[in-house]
Amino acid sequence: MTYCVGLLLPGGIVFASDSRTNAGVDNFSQFCKMTVFERPGDRVIVLLSSGALAGTQAIVSVLKQRGAENDGRPNIWTARTMFDVAGVVSDATREVERRDAAAGKGGQLVFNASFIFGGQIAGEPPRLFRTYAETNFIEAEQDSPFLQTGETKYGKPILDRVITRTTSLSDATKCVLLSFDSTMRSNLSVGLPIDLLCYEQGSLRVTRRRRVEQGDAYFTALRGAWSEGVRDVFTRLPEPAW
Amino acid sequence: MTYCVGLLLPGGIVFASDSRTNAGVDNFSQFCKMTVFERPGDRVIVLLSSGALAGTQAIVSVLKQRGAENDGRPNIWTARTMFDVAGVVSDATREVERRDAAAGKGGQLVFNASFIFGGQIAGEPPRLFRTYAETNFIEAEQDSPFLQTGETKYGKPILDRVITRTTSLSDATKCVLLSFDSTMRSNLSVGLPIDLLCYEQGSLRVTRRRRVEQGDAYFTALRGAWSEGVRDVFTRLPEPAW
Numbered sequence: 001m002t003y004c005v006g007l008l009l010p011g012g013i014v015f016a017s018d019s020r021t022n023a024g025v026d027n028f029s030q031f032c033k034m035t036v037f038e039r040p041g042d043r044v045i046v047l048l049s050s051g052a053l054a055g056t057q058a059i060v061s062v063l064k065q066r067g068a069e070n071d072g073r074p075n076i077w078t079a080r081t082m083f084d085v086a087g088v089v090s091d092a093t094r095e096v097e098r099r100d101a102a103a104g105k106g107g108q109l110v111f112n113a114s115f116i117f118g119g120q121i122a123g124e125p126p127r128l129f130r131t132y133a134e135t136n137f138i139e140a141e142q143d144s145p146f147l148q149t150g151e152t153k154y155g156k157p158i159l160d161r162v163i164t165r166t167t168s169l170s171d172a173t174k175c176v177l178l179s180f181d182s183t184m185r186s187n188l189s190v191g192l193p194i195d196l197l198c199y200e201q202g203s204l205r206v207t208r209r210r211r212v213e214q215g216d217a218y219f220t221a222l223r224g225a226w227s228e229g230v231r232d233v234f235t236r237l238p239e240p241a242w
Numbered sequence: 243m244t245y246c247v248g249l250l251l252p253g254g255i256v257f258a259s260d261s262r263t264n265a266g267v268d269n270f271s272q273f274c275k276m277t278v279f280e281r282p283g284d285r286v287i288v289l290l291s292s293g294a295l296a297g298t299q300a301i302v303s304v305l306k307q308r309g310a311e312n313d314g315r316p317n318i319w320t321a322r323t324m325f326d327v328a329g330v331v332s333d334a335t336r337e338v339e340r341r342d343a344a345a346g347k348g349g350q351l352v353f354n355a356s357f358i359f360g361g362q363i364a365g366e367p368p369r370l371f372r373t374y375a376e377t378n379f380i381e382a383e384q385d386s387p388f389l390q391t392g393e394t395k396y397g398k399p400i401l402d403r404v405i406t407r408t409t410s411l412s413d414a415t416k417c418v419l420l421s422f423d424s425t426m427r428s429n430l431s432v433g434l435p436i437d438l439l440c441y442e443q444g445s446l447r448v449t450r451r452r453r454v455e456q457g458d459a460y461f462t463a464l465r466g467a468w469s470e471g472v473r474d475v476f477t478r479l480p481e482p483a484w
Binding site: 153154155156157158160161162170171173174175177182185186198207208209210218221222225226227229230231232233234235236237238239240241242 | 395396402412449452469475476477484
């Protein structure tokens with residue numbers, strides 16, 4: 001499993017992905033699921049991968065290779081809008097799916113790659129998308145400012161309660177980390193480290209990126225303060241009437 | 243879908259169940275999923291049903307009918323311990339499953355009835371169990387004081403953060419209602435009213451039971467205070483370091 005989240009807010013976009021892959025509980029590994037395409041002053045595009053690693057890695061490689069070849073076909077560096085980037089990601093996904101499906105054991109291979117991606121290209125506001133395994137895609141809007149993939153349920157209630165159209169990037173970052181904490185407590189197939197990137201609207205460069213490892217001092221303090229705060233709120237909630 | 247929770251605490255047991263049944267989003271109804279067997283001074287047994295209504299209703303009817311017949315076979319009124327009650331519930335489940343499986347369209351009928359049940363029989367402390375569709379069952383213990391069935395994921399993080407071995411019945415009741423609120427925000431197949439029963443250890447009678455309907459003043463106040471409290475905690479959480 002996997003857990004990835006993107007939040008589109010007035011101040012920019014928060015991206016986060018876990019880094020656990022597994023084929024059964026007795027076979028798990030660590031892979032970074034966040035890929036960043038940055039050309040300062042022109043574009044920042046962040047891609048979070050969900051699904052079988054063989055598929056998602058191949059798609060990211062296709063995106064990088066096409067971008068380096070620059071053979072006239074649209075690619076991640078020449079796309080003029082984030083909507084065009086969505087087309088480029090979709091095309092790469094279809095290409096890898098066609099290749100693997102043809103070779104896969106009589107169609108038994110389940111292709112399930114999906115992505116959350118977004119960022120900003122000069123001339124456009126920041127935009128956030130997610131693709132489905134079927135290679136179609138949706139875009140985040142004010143009514144639904146966050147998109148999740150993978151194990152989405154445990155971490156959704158805190159996002160629902162805290163995130164509004166006007167939440168600050170800083171509060172959104174805290175909320176995303178606590179959403180990961182809730183998820184990792186209940187699903188062993190989602191695990192540290194968390195790759196975190198907070199894109200500041202208009203910056204057209206990566207200014208805030210970090211990796212939250214086991215024992216991270218800030219993450220530990222955040223979880224402690226949250227747990228304590230929540231228990232404190234409980235003591236002040238109205239008593240049930242019978 | 244369904245959402246049912248039972249919490250075993252030093253002060254007693256909190257039970258809660260939603261009341262929505264559905265066969266597709268265009269066909270939903272309201273049925274109470276909580277059944278109470280009470281003989282004051284001797285026993286209180288509370289049963290929460292999950293799974294296809296045809297199966298769970300039939301099982302509850304078998305339990306009631308056997309109890310009324312009192313033909314020498316163990317039943318819910320003659321069982322000496324809650325462990326023996328678990329056997330009675332299991333047997334009734336197997337009986338209905340055998341009958342329906344034999345008649346169901348060539349085995350196409352999926353039997354998925356499961357129950358959370360617990361309470362107290364004079365001479366024993368309160369105990370809490372859940373059965374699986376396979377009719378085997380587990381019992382709650384100090385390390386895992388709550389059991390859930392149905393749509394369990396959205397409502398689990400708040401239980402994880404708040405419930406400890408020593409939580410009061412009152413705090414547990416608030417926590418369960420907020421767990422339902424988180425679930426109902428995200429899954430349309432879980433819906434109001436919520437049937438709520440708080441069994442007080444040693445009472446051997448039902449003293450606190452209520453139904454939380456749409457517009458319930460306490461539930462509205464609780465949700466409001468919680469949302470406000472949570473946002474307030476956020477303003478005091480440490481700022482992310484980059």
